[in-house]
Amino acid sequence: MKQVYLDYSATTPVKKEVLDTMLPYYTDVFGNPSSLYSIAEESKAAIDTARKNVANLINANTNEIFFTAGGSESDNWALKGVADALKDKGNHIITTSIEHHAILHTAEYLEKHGCEVTYVGVGKDGRVNPQDIENAITDKTILISVMFVNNEVGSIQPIEEIAKIAKKYGVVFHTDAVQALGNVPIDVKAMDIDLLSMSAHKIYGPKGIGAMYIKKGTKITNFVHGGGQEAKHRAGTENLPGIVGFGKAAEIAKNNLEEHIENSTKLRDYLIEQITTKIPHTKVNGSMEHRHPGNANISFEFVEGEALLLMLNSKGIYVSTGSACSSKSLTPSHVLMALGIPVEVIHGTLRFTIGDFTTREDIDYVVDNLVEIVTKLRELSPISAEKGWK
Ligand SMILES: *Cc1c(COP(=O)(O)O)cnc(C)c1O
DSSP states (O other): OOOEEOBTTTOOOOOHHHHHHHTHHHHTSOOOTTSOSHHHHHHHHHHHHHHHHHHHHTTOOGGGEEEESOHHHHHHHHHHHHHHHTTTTOOEEEEETTOOHHHHHHHHHHHTTTOEEEEEOOOTTSOOOHHHHHHHOOTTEEEEEOOSBOTTTOBBOOHHHHHHHHHHTTOEEEEEOTTTTTTSOOOTTTTTOSEEEEESTTTTSOTTOEEEEEOTTOOOOOSBOSSSTGGGTBOSSOOHHHHHHHHHHHHHHHHHHHHHHHHHHHHHHHHHHHHHHHSSSEEEOSOSSSBOTTEEEEEETTSOHHHHHHHHHTTTEEOBSSOGGGTTSOSOOHHHHHTTOOHHHHTTEEEEEOOTTOOHHHHHHHHHHHHHHHHHHHHHOHHHHHHTOO
16 A cells, blocks of 8 residues: 655654664764774764764854754753753743643743743744744743744744844743754854754654754753763763764755755645645645745644544555644644634644655645545534535
């Protein structure tokens, strides 16, 4: 059976070139980078190269990149590390209601430990209004954390404007750029970003490895205590193959950025056009203008998203309802709620995310099956029959 994976925002396969670059670092070049003999030198050099490639992708300096175990760890570090380092200055953090749970649950944890958190909402387009961020600032505000690109509806946030506001008030600015990396141009210098979270497995690199960009001079406490790795900020023997894989994935992402954006956008727009013209009562959620190139978040009225997902799954099509984290429970997605979408419509919403291995034939296969499945489900649904939707 044909298989079509349209869940690239959940994770991506490791590219062959990435895996090939990683493999020698499991077996041949395995020396502990902290050791003094020559094979350790080779490990150290490989980490330096990877750090340079990751830095290049976001226009950072090499010594401003610190490897972590992924996006969640970087997000935890940003919030806890700044709250701790600046506790004498203030205890107020501003974030948004559409963040990833790695931010939201860390913020909730900090609220239990003396911090005050303001969760700024978004418009119908899934974007934060920078003025709302500015209005939330008090003399106790120490950190503003706003994601670069939302993982569910793909909305790209006005990061430069928000960073400017943070600068104006002397507040540290962090952005969770896990979905932005390799999908939109990022320039931490031009955008004046202080802290930025990254993850390798969303850009065709391995899982369990990520990084944080920390602008030189930013006040943040060390995250893992132990050895002297990562300039003492994040101890532990380095995940050498992971770091090498992340570096290679970052290098490829940098070289392919324009082509990747162009191809993804074309296929995404084709998918959206096909679905919305061939299936009645469908609606795209989030901004079309400021959008992740591969994201199509679509509500199908009068159908259950779970039923849709399972029937697509039986055809070898893999998508997600709302977000991967909430897909096992039926609580409606906090992001779609924040956009003001009615709960019954949220329950009929799917997220399709396109990536580098997606083809036009894949999209046609998905659309053909969707037309059939949605029609069948609506025929079975008492609500749609009552309202005359077929
Ligand atoms: C995937 C994701 C994360 C978590 O990254 P991991 O490397 O899986 O821990 C954080 N934020 C966003 C926006 C994500 O999409």
